[in-house]
Amino acid sequence: MTDELLVVRCQLGERAAFTELVAAWHVPVWTYVRRMLDAERADDVAQEIWLAVIRGLPRLRDPGRFAPWLFTIARRAVTDRLREEYARAEAPTGAGVAVLLAGRTHLAFTALTAFCLAWAGYGAWAITRRAPLFALDRVIAAWLATTASTVMTVVLAVAAVQRGTGLVPSLVTGAVLVVIAIVLAVRAHAHRAALLRRKRELTGGE
Numbered sequence: 001m002t003d004e005l006l007v008v009r010c011q012l013g014e015r016a017a018f019t020e021l022v023a024a025w026h027v028p029v030w031t032y033v034r035r036m037l038d039a040e041r042a043d044d045v046a047q048e049i050w051l052a053v054i055r056g057l058p059r060l061r062d063p064g065r066f067a068p069w070l071f072t073i074a075r076r077a078v079t080d081r082l083r084e085e086y087a088r089a090e091a092p093t094g095a096g097v098a099v100l101l102a103g104r105t106h107l108a109f110t111a112l113t114a115f116c117l118a119w120a121g122y123g124a125w126a127i128t129r130r131a132p133l134f135a136l137d138r139v140i141a142a143w144l145a146t147t148a149s150t151v152m153t154v155v156l157a158v159a160a161v162q163r164g165t166g167l168v169p170s171l172v173t174g175a176v177l178v179v180i181a182i183v184l185a186v187r188a189h190a191h192r193a194a195l196l197r198r199k200r201e202l203t204g205g206e
Contacts, residue, residue: 005202007063012195013134018057022050025067029074036078049077058134063198135192142185149177 003024009017029049034042052073060069153174160170 002202003066004064005199007057007060007066008195008199008202010057011060011063011135012192012199013136018054025070026050029070032071032074033078037081041081045074045077045081048081049074052077058138135188135195138188139185139192142181142188146178146181146185149174149181153178 003021006017006021006024010021026046030042030046033045033049037045049070053070056069056073060066153171156170156174157167160167
């Protein structure tokens, strides 16, 4: 089985395919790392590399270039480890990120609240999965976001009518969120369909 087919299967969410991929590439990766680190550190960095692969694999656009992509991750992981070990001083602590909230108008606050709540279903679901979003996962998450956005549009519209603050701004805000969610859903469906087509091509239509 080719690496490309294994990667496509991984991106479709087939867990067994990832096991096969690791079995095929773990030794080459570890050997590459071992050239620059001792055995104990090589083990640690190799684990970090595979964690990075798990996180990034769903976003790999060209499954046929898995090997160069993998060793790019490996090179960066080794470089990061060496930089940490040989740094003479710790990185300075950042002062933090300033968050600017436009709270002068009810409209700004309403828009922010709508955005946060509309994506709550998407974010909560993605976090509790504790795994990268593979093709089918992305489709489900996108439709969760669409549903949440639609519900929030209705809630904003009802609240606007009750308060007499104007219906149009609420509808516009909700419509924007719904459109974004639908676009994500369409892209997720198209991505999964493309992966399924490629899988059929690589397996001869099986």
